[in-house]
Amino acid sequence: MAHMTQLPTRENIAPPAPRPALTTEPEDAERAEGLRRMRRLATGLLVLAALVFLVTHLFTDLTGVWGFVARASEAAMIGAIADWFAVTALFRHPLGLKIPHTAIIPRKKDVLGESLSNFVAVNFLKSHTVAPKLRKAEITRRAGNWLEQEKNQAIVVERAGQGLEYVLKRVDDDAIEGITRNVLVPKLVSTHKSPVLGRLLQEIVQDGAHHRLVDLVVGEAYVWLANNPRVIDEIVAQKAPDWVPGFLNDTVSNRLRKEVLGWVAEVRDQPYHKARQALDRWLLELAEALKSDTTIAERAEGVLDDLLRQEGVVHSVLEVWASLKRLLRGAVLDTEGEVHARIRGLLAQIADRMVNDVEFARSMDDRIARAAGDLAESFGPELASVISDTIAGWDAREASDRIELYVGRDLQYIRINGTVIGALVGLVIHAITLILPRI
Template identity: 40%
Template sequence: METAAITRAVPGDAERRIALRRMKRVATSLLAVAAVVFAVSFALQDEIAWMGYVRAAAEGAMVGAIADWFAVTALFRHPLGLPIPHTAIIPRRKDEIGASLGAFVEHEFLSDEVVLGKLRSIGISRRVGGWLAAPENAERVTAEASVAARGVLTMLGDDDVEDVIERLARRHLFEPEWGPAIGRIGAQLVAADQQRAAVDAVLEKAESWLAGHPEAFGRMVSERLPRWVPGFVDRLVDDRAHREVLAFVRAVRADDAHPLRLAIDRYLAELADDLQHDPAMIARVERLKAELLASPRVREFAGEAWAAVKATLVDGLADPSSELRTGLRAAIVEVGTRLATDDALAAKVDDWVTDAAAYVVRNYRHEIAGVITETVERWDPRETTEKLELQVGRDLQFIRINGTVVGALAGVAIYAVATGVHALAISM
């Protein structure tokens, strides 16, 4: 398997490297001191009786120091470069260590009890809500979300979006029959007298136009009279027709029960019924719909709609003072405030987050822990060893120092016991 070097420096590596070298020098210096003391005491032990105890202490210190040096070194590399069995444990068993670490994390840290218990205890919704309720945090979230949204809008292809809009329009607007739907809406409007507002608007507009354009109305009437009619008769007819039509429109406006109003209501009610139940009317509406569907304006409408929406969104997201950004920021603050103060809502959100985490943990804990195993497998053995030694090597040097001290004490103790037993045997 191809391995990857660990090239990213961990903060503090330089300080750890200096501390590791210092502790190695201290431990090695103690071994050297013990060797010098052993050499001196060994030479003088026949002349000075108590030098035997010093020699025994120095000898034990050397044995302890060398043994612990071998043990510590064997974790990371072969001592003295010799391929001694069961040495260089970390680089040789790196993959097994990674697999064991991944399994440990999977079963101990990603268990349901640990993950769900922690989530229930920290109150996620209240913490998130309190953070979002702060205006500066809401502004930060809004800014980040705006940048992300603008990036998404930039990446979206206009043609693709227009295709989606066109397909949605065809599926939801053009595929269903229009006649029955329009008829049902029209029947409901007529039943609720909602058509009266439209009729009043038309009548108001008609009255306003007639009152302001008597000459234009008069010309429409006089142009239809025979040419042999005298001019003064034309003017009389124009004036009379204008006054009658204007009076009629005003009468219709003033009387809610006017026959024209009732006739319009009956016509609209019959039209709504025909749109729902008359096959001929339904077919006629469908033909009109088919003509509209075949028009290139449908595609043009999709393009124009998307262009307008996109431009509005991009401009609104780019401007911190826009209504879109302001509304989003206010919504975030409101959501945060509700999460922080509404116990029922906070409980629902916590339950939702806990359920989602439980689903992820139960279904993907092996894959999550597998990241550790796969990452360790990709590491270069040599650099992995160096990184691990930087993290724990300084503390391991204390093992060498302690071994030197304990070896010295053990050597003195063993020599003292042996000397005492020997003296006792001689005396007996």
């Protein structure tokens, strides 16, 4: 008895997990009233057919016109009851009787949800159905019309600023330091950098982007030499023998200073000076050497690796990041600043093109349509599974009531049609029974 299984009681039975409740729309009250009205009409026709049937059978001899009335009411009752049973069997057990193949939706809601999901995926979420619909929607033009309004431009800029501010708040200095120290620097050290440096140097020289730097260096060199004449005097004095007279050193210094300043001035003032051309040739040769496996490339790699391993590199990156973060946050918070104004101006230009450039709008619509069509084609089953997953999460009884609320009003027309058609069929059958014996 010690090992007897404990019987379940209210205390040890866990309550069932609550099912997700269905949402209620404001229009549901109107739908419910429409459903009740149509039910009353369909039921009223059934009651009317029954009353006519009783009256004709109790108070007439069922001959002549009364025969037609009696048979029409009888057939109308049969049609009304049959269609009532069919409609009711979709949502519940008629009269509470658990007749086979009734309460179809509560019992089969998961299967119906899966079938509906597959139907939507196969017939609707396809590229050839989605893409044309999106092309007709003219998304680009409509978006341009929305973006043309200044208040909407301000909304876009504000939302973008809030997103950037959100990112900046969540990226701290420790994370940047860790990425720099543990990821960025090791990756740069392990990368073969000299070919990249060689190609970069070659592009700079061929584009002439270094000429301004050369102009700056030569110009500053000329100013410095002109302002420091004693430098050349000291060099000459140090290199000259002790027995050379002082006046001779001064003569040489003055002459050398004049020649050096003149040569530097020529380099400064002549864009195609031989010295500049020689520098360009040397830089191009250096670039070729860096792109190849040469000793210069190896030495450059070593120098760059030593520089990258210095602790100051990490600190420099952190300082740059701090400055950049301050600038970005300042630009984001200053809604009347130049950055916001420029972005709004750019949005206005984009909106104008989206509205007025027909070819551009058509091209963008086509790209959007093709992209959406491809996505629908690729992820159609996953998207459509929202239907089956949602229906599977519904309570069976509540789901049935909800579906009936949406489609039950139209289904009542089946009962009305069944009553009317039944009456007509009853008339035809009674007429045939009267005609056949006379043939």
